[in-house]
Amino acid sequence: MSLIVQKYGGTSVGSPDKIKAVAERVLGYTRKGHSMVVVLSAMSGETDRLIALANSMQEQPDTREMDVLLSTGEQVTISLFAMAVKAAGYDAISFLGDQVKIMTSSRYTKARIKSIDTEKIQNSLDQGKIVVVAGFQGVDENGNITTLGRGGSDTTAVALAAALNADQCEIFTDVEGVFTTDPNICSSARKIERISYDEMLELASLGAKVLDIRSVGLAKRYKVPLHVRSTFVDTEGTWVVEEDEKMESMLVSGVTYNKNEARITISKVPDKPGIASKIFIPISDAGIVVDMIIQNTRAGEMTDLTFTVPRTDYVKALEIVKKTAAEIGAEDVSSADNIVKVSIVGVGMRNHSGIASTMFHVLSKEGINIMMISTSEIKVSCVIEEKYTELAVRALHDAFALEMDEQQ
Ligand code: ADP
Ligand code: ASP
Ligand code: MG
Numbered sequence: 001m002s003l004i005v006q007k008y009g010g011t012s013v014g015s016p017d018k019i020k021a022v023a024e025r026v027l028g029y030t031r032k033g034h035s036m037v038v039v040l041s042a043m044s045g046e047t048d049r050l051i052a053l054a055n056s057m058q059e060q061p062d063t064r065e066m067d068v069l070l071s072t073g074e075q076v077t078i079s080l081f082a083m084a085v086k087a088a089g090y091d092a093i094s095f096l097g098d099q100v101k102i103m104t105s106s107r108y109t110k111a112r113i114k115s116i117d118t119e120k121i122q123n124s125l126d127q128g129k130i131v132v133v134a135g136f137q138g139v140d141e142n143g144n145i146t147t148l149g150r151g152g153s154d155t156t157a158v159a160l161a162a163a164l165n166a167d168q169c170e171i172f173t174d175v176e177g178v179f180t181t182d183p184n185i186c187s188s189a190r191k192i193e194r195i196s197y198d199e200m201l202e203l204a205s206l207g208a209k210v211l212d213i214r215s216v217g218l219a220k221r222y223k224v225p226l227h228v229r230s231t232f233v234d235t236e237g238t239w240v241v242e243e244d245e246k247m248e249s250m251l252v253s254g255v256t257y258n259k260n261e262a263r264i265t266i267s268k269v270p271d272k273p274g275i276a277s278k279i280f281i282p283i284s285d286a287g288i289v290v291d292m293i294i295q296n297t298r299a300g301e302m303t304d305l306t307f308t309v310p311r312t313d314y315v316k317a318l319e320i321v322k323k324t325a326a327e328i329g330a331e332d333v334s335s336a337d338n339i340v341k342v343s344i345v346g347v348g349m350r351n352h353s354g355i356a357s358t359m360f361h362v363l364s365k366e367g368i369n370i371m372m373i374s375t376s377e378i379k380v381s382c383v384i385e386e387k388y389t390e391l392a393v394r395a396l397h398d399a400f401a402l403e404m405d406e407q408q
Contacts, residue, residue, distance in 0.1 A: 003165075007169075012232075040153070042077060093124050107287055118163050177228050181254060201216045201217060257342045266333050282324060
């Protein structure tokens, strides 16, 4: 008998019938004698609907109230799921984040999990109940409801698996696993059998939303093997585990895109010490994460500074930057949010040259202009116009022969 944590995403619990089907699936494990902790997302589209409601009330909705609102989505699915289990003659109990308790920081809409009190869950499991926990939410030390950021239910599941020392952590979703690129935009995408935590971290940070990046970070830290698999087909999915030799022989293991990006350029910034910190400190103080930064300098002259921020923070970031630009005497601020960051990822890149140049060549052959470039040990990213997303992803997927089973 094992303790299994399973997380089901929005599409998996998108209707009453789907919730019943998930309950039936979980009961299959209960009948085999396993102890089950189930983490659920809100019904598909529900979090978006709630955000739209908030936007219709306030131009930039108050973040504390936003979290009170957003946490209701998961409250609906966990209670319905518990009812479905009871209707089938078994016992279940649902818990909200602040009932468990899942303690978080106070950074509303982007809170981080600090600790989890497992006593209530353990007691309920000991009483033979299926425990259902609301994903994506917690509570801060003052009792305020918090949420973890979009996709945060994955993180709730992994954090619970680590805290409970679970035997298995499974992430059920609407695709059969982690693919070489988004299977919904590239039909030749191939399911990856095993992927290292580090590569998955890169894929997730670069836009592969199949797993929330913080869930992968936690899984790596607490050595929780993750099984990402389909709710609708009963096949083996993808294992996210520690790196092994076979993985290293892969040159490029995935292509990702991230549309949640916006570009801000400050023109003719005075080229002197302290300017970059004047620009970036107020942005980080507002909790906004800056991604790529490009600065051109010619000694002693004015310089241009371009960087990207999450599109969700674009309006706020622009407001802050315009204020700073006026203070430091920069000439102009321009910006665009119709951009996308396309990336190739692979641990094999560490020992091979020519990957980045191949990527640039492939994009140029398609007539796609590259606006920004950034690289790390195991990834190359290019910012391009959003309208070329699918073309770029497919061309790169083909060029790196990702549809084949093995690479040279
Ligand atoms: P859930 O609601 O179950 O959490 P998400 O929508 O957050 O599901 O994540 C699953 C989606 O991630 C898939 O439907 C797919 O479009 C997208 N996706 C993006 N990149 C990848 C990838 N490399 N492999 C698998 N899915 C991907
Ligand atoms: N419901 C939240 C979202 O849509 C959290 C999640 O599904 O993981 O982002
Ligand atoms: Mg998700």
